[in-house]
Amino acid sequence: MKIALFITCLTENFYPRAGVAVVKVLEHLGHEVVFPEGQTCCGQPMFNTGFQEEARALAARMIGVFAPHGTVVTPSGSCAAMVREQFPRLLADDAEMHARAEALAGRTYEFVEFLTKVLRTDLRSMGARWEGRATYHYSCHLRALGMTDEAVRLMSQVQGLETLALEKPDQCCGFGGTFAVNYPRISGEMVREKVECVRRTGAGTLVCNESGCAMNIEGACRRERCDVRVTSLAEIIAEGLGLLEPEGAV
Amino acid sequence: MSDPGAPAAEEGAMSGEEILSPPLPYRMGPRVERAVRDVRLRQFVENAAELKHRGRVNACRDAFGERYDAVRQLAGRIKQHTLDHLDHYLDRFTAAATAAGAVVHFALDGAEANRICLGLAQEQGCRLVVKSKSMVTEETRLLPALEGAGIETIETDLGEFIVQLDHDAPSHIVTPMIHKDRKAVARAFVRELGAEYTEDPRRLTIIAREHMRAKFRRAEMGISGANFLVAQTGSLVVCTNEGNADLAMGAPRVHVALVGIEKLVPRLEDLSVFLKLLARSATAQPLTVYTSIITGVRRAGEHDGPEELHIILVDNGRTELLREPTRELLRCIRCGACLNACPVYRKVGGGHAYGAVYSGPIGAVITPLMKGLENYADLPRASSLCGACFQACPVHIDIPSHLVRLRRELVSRRVEGLGKRVVMRAWAGGMRSGLMYRAGARVAKMVLRALGEGGAQGGMTDRRWITHSVGPLAGWTSERDLPTPARVSFREWWRRERGGRGGEGGVGRPRGGT
Numbered sequence: 001m002k003i004a005l006f007i008t009c010l011t012e013n014f015y016p017r018a019g020v021a022v023v024k025v026l027e028h029l030g031h032e033v034v035f036p037e038g039q040t041c042c043g044q045p046m047f048n049t050g051f052q053e054e055a056r057a058l059a060a061r062m063i064g065v066f067a068p069h070g071t072v073v074t075p076s077g078s079c080a081a082m083v084r085e086q087f088p089r090l091l092a093d094d095a096e097m098h099a100r101a102e103a104l105a106g107r108t109y110e111f112v113e114f115l116t117k118v119l120r121t122d123l124r125s126m127g128a129r130w131e132g133r134a135t136y137h138y139s140c141h142l143r144a145l146g147m148t149d150e151a152v153r154l155m156s157q158v159q160g161l162e163t164l165a166l167e168k169p170d171q172c173c174g175f176g177g178t179f180a181v182n183y184p185r186i187s188g189e190m191v192r193e194k195v196e197c198v199r200r201t202g203a204g205t206l207v208c209n210e211s212g213c214a215m216n217i218e219g220a221c222r223r224e225r226c227d228v229r230v231t232s233l234a235e236i237i238a239e240g241l242g243l244l245e246p247e248g249a250v
Numbered sequence: 251m252s253d254p255g256a257p258a259a260e261e262g263a264m265s266g267e268e269i270l271s272p273p274l275p276y277r278m279g280p281r282v283e284r285a286v287r288d289v290r291l292r293q294f295v296e297n298a299a300e301l302k303h304r305g306r307v308n309a310c311r312d313a314f315g316e317r318y319d320a321v322r323q324l325a326g327r328i329k330q331h332t333l334d335h336l337d338h339y340l341d342r343f344t345a346a347a348t349a350a351g352a353v354v355h356f357a358l359d360g361a362e363a364n365r366i367c368l369g370l371a372q373e374q375g376c377r378l379v380v381k382s383k384s385m386v387t388e389e390t391r392l393l394p395a396l397e398g399a400g401i402e403t404i405e406t407d408l409g410e411f412i413v414q415l416d417h418d419a420p421s422h423i424v425t426p427m428i429h430k431d432r433k434a435v436a437r438a439f440v441r442e443l444g445a446e447y448t449e450d451p452r453r454l455t456i457i458a459r460e461h462m463r464a465k466f467r468r469a470e471m472g473i474s475g476a477n478f479l480v481a482q483t484g485s486l487v488v489c490t491n492e493g494n495a496d497l498a499m500g501a502p503r504v505h506v507a508l509v510g511i512e513k514l515v516p517r518l519e520d521l522s523v524f525l526k527l528l529a530r531s532a533t534a535q536p537l538t539v540y541t542s543i544i545t546g547v548r549r550a551g552e553h554d555g556p557e558e559l560h561i562i563l564v565d566n567g568r569t570e571l572l573r574e575p576t577r578e579l580l581r582c583i584r585c586g587a588c589l590n591a592c593p594v595y596r597k598v599g600g601g602h603a604y605g606a607v608y609s610g611p612i613g614a615v616i617t618p619l620m621k622g623l624e625n626y627a628d629l630p631r632a633s634s635l636c637g638a639c640f641q642a643c644p645v646h647i648d649i650p651s652h653l654v655r656l657r658r659e660l661v662s663r664r665v666e667g668l669g670k671r672v673v674m675r676a677w678a679g680g681m682r683s684g685l686m687y688r689a690g691a692r693v694a695k696m697v698l699r700a701l702g703e704g705g706a707q708g709g710m711t712d713r714r715w716i717t718h719s720v721g722p723l724a725g726w727t728s729e730r731d732l733p734t735p736a737r738v739s740f741r742e743w744w745r746r747e748r749g750g751r752g753g754e755g756g757v758g759r760p761r762g763g764t
């Protein structure tokens with residue numbers, strides 16, 4: 001299958017290795033990955049802060065960028081939810097654009113969702129092996145995609161990987177885009193609690209598939225001296241299949 | 251009595267009136283700051299909310315399993331239908347309740363509701379009123395209105411009673427004293443009731459019960475709210491765990507119920523959905539300990555029940571919400587599940603930080619709508635839009651969408667400052683051009699990496715870290731370190747490794763953009 005990668009602005013710039021891992025895993029599974037270079041941002045920051053017109057323009061732009069492509073896969077559940085939930089609503093009053101928004105929404109998937117629900121990947125049969133103890137952060141916008149424990153189930157298929165349960169798994173880490181900057185006291189309390197929950201698991205690795213959450217949690221882990229490596233499931237799978245050198249390379 | 255361990259929230263605390271009616275426009279900042287510093291307060295709220303939240307999740311899973319979503323959507327539809335035909339159901343309710351011997355009053359706002367209630371009390375020559383828990387009476391500030399007129403009024407819900415003794419304000423829709431521990435209760439009982447100091451919950455309950463029983467016997471009037479009104483039969487439905495509402499309705503000669511007009515459901519059988527959802531969502535119980543359906547006055551041969559029953563149907567801004575797109579907000583059954591689920595509610599030490607009667611996610615939406623968006627601009631903004639509230643709501647209200655809609659209004663009404671509008675529009679403008687976006691990313695990488703430190707791993711994972719900053723990112727770095735962009739971006743890697751594939755050659759050119 002030919003897959004267009006929607007990298008998202010945060011992953012592109014802050015967590016590029018997660019994007020590389022997504023590409024390598026999909027290619028390993030026999031798919032062709034293309035990267036539409038015209039892509040920028042899905043407009044979620046504008047949408048969430050109430051800048052509706054700006055968000056509409058970016059939604060329309062992104063629909064255009066991905067129009068020539070079929071299936072779209074993104075490492076971000078949050079941006080996938082933006083495309084699937086909000087694009088059709090934002091463009092509801094323009095019949096043609098609305099139809100195109102619905103079409104894009106219907107073929108856009110978050111990476112783990114794509115592996116589990118579309119490809120029905122079984123990592124066991126692929127011989128994925130990754131030694132270590134990890135815990136998993138459930139990012140909030142997976143709710144909008146109807147996702148629950150898909151990532152944890154994939155993790156359980158990786159040999160050598162011990163998955164440790166995180167307390168209060170459904171509690172937000174406090175990122176929330178501009179919320180983290182505009183309400184730092186509340187956001188700070190939220191992420192400090194998340195760090196303490198991570199610390200209590202005793203895991204050496206936190207699997208976090210959302211770049212926004214990762215920036216927030218990793219930044220707080222550093223501040224709170226919680227020695228944990230933050231990475232994505234795509235990277236673990238890619239390492240586990242020998243597609244990526246363990247950390248530091250590329 | 252002095253207790254060196256008294257939490258800061260109690261020492262020099264604000265009165266209930268100050269908490270619920272702050273100077274406007276209200277800013278959350280100071281109360282958030284206070285809560286963040288009060289570790290014990292936050293722990294009470296965090297632990298209690300988490301316990302209830304987890305209990306709700308388990309109770310709903312056990313009862314409804316895979317069908318939970320279908321059940322809450324059904325509940326939402328029943329409420330929505332009732333609201334879509336509210337005039338019809340109000341008429342039906344009024345006719346049925348009147349036929350059963352009740353007197354139905356309509357109050358346009360809180361002041362009118364209080365006036366009707368006070369008038370009834372004065373007509374009866376009433377000196378003592380027993381009251382059960384009701385959010386509407388918090389909204390109308392009924393208790394101060396009655397006490398101001400010299401009528402002693404006792405809150406008989408244990409939590410509300412303690413809040414009343416402390417001249418405090420409820421901090422949660424269902425659990426008014428979620429912000430207090432049993433030491434605070436013990437201190438209040440010593441101070442206000444002359445009781446002996448004890449932290450034993452059983453003995454504390456006995457102290458309260460003995461105090462209240464005497465009041466129930468003497469009271470000339472009982473006041474309550476209602477969880478539901480049944481249009482078909484004209485019935486009030488009241489759910490409690492302490493039985494105090496039943497005493498307030500059964501013992502005094504006259505009963506007055508103040509109820510919001512949105513509490514209607516069409517038929518008795520609709521309760522089978524709502525009672526199951528309400529108790530589980532609120533307190534993780536299959537059913538509240540007392541679930542009473544009261545239809546009309548005491549009939550011949552009955553041993554209890556009021557001889558006179560007044561039902562005051564309160565609007566107080568509700569018909570404004572009835573206008574779209576806010577109608578679905580009136581489905582709310584005040585279960586408090588969204589408060590318990592909300593990480594913000596937990597971290598700000600509970601309801602007081604919201605500066606109004608309704609707190610948590612639902613409060614963050616309806617308070618600005620009822621009391622002015624300009625007055626409560628912080629409420630819709632102080633949310634990470636995590637969606638836990640929507641997931642918890644038993645009547646399927648999409649609270650995050652309403653928060654975003656209010657943010658849109660803040661922008662369109664220019665409550666958002668010029669600076670923010672300029673920054674967001676410039677940012678959005680940059681994102682509309684691939685060239686600008688890529689140039690911006692390069693500049694941001696250069697600047698941020700120059701400010702950062704550490705991160706010597708090399709390659710893509712080489713992120714540096716910023717630990718202090720001023721300006722727009724200060725809020726980030728005051729709480730946690732900020733990663734800089736990686737040395738090599740994904741795009742740069744792609745060009746190097748996959749050069750050209752899916753590249754610029756028209757494939758990625760935007761259609762509608764510039």
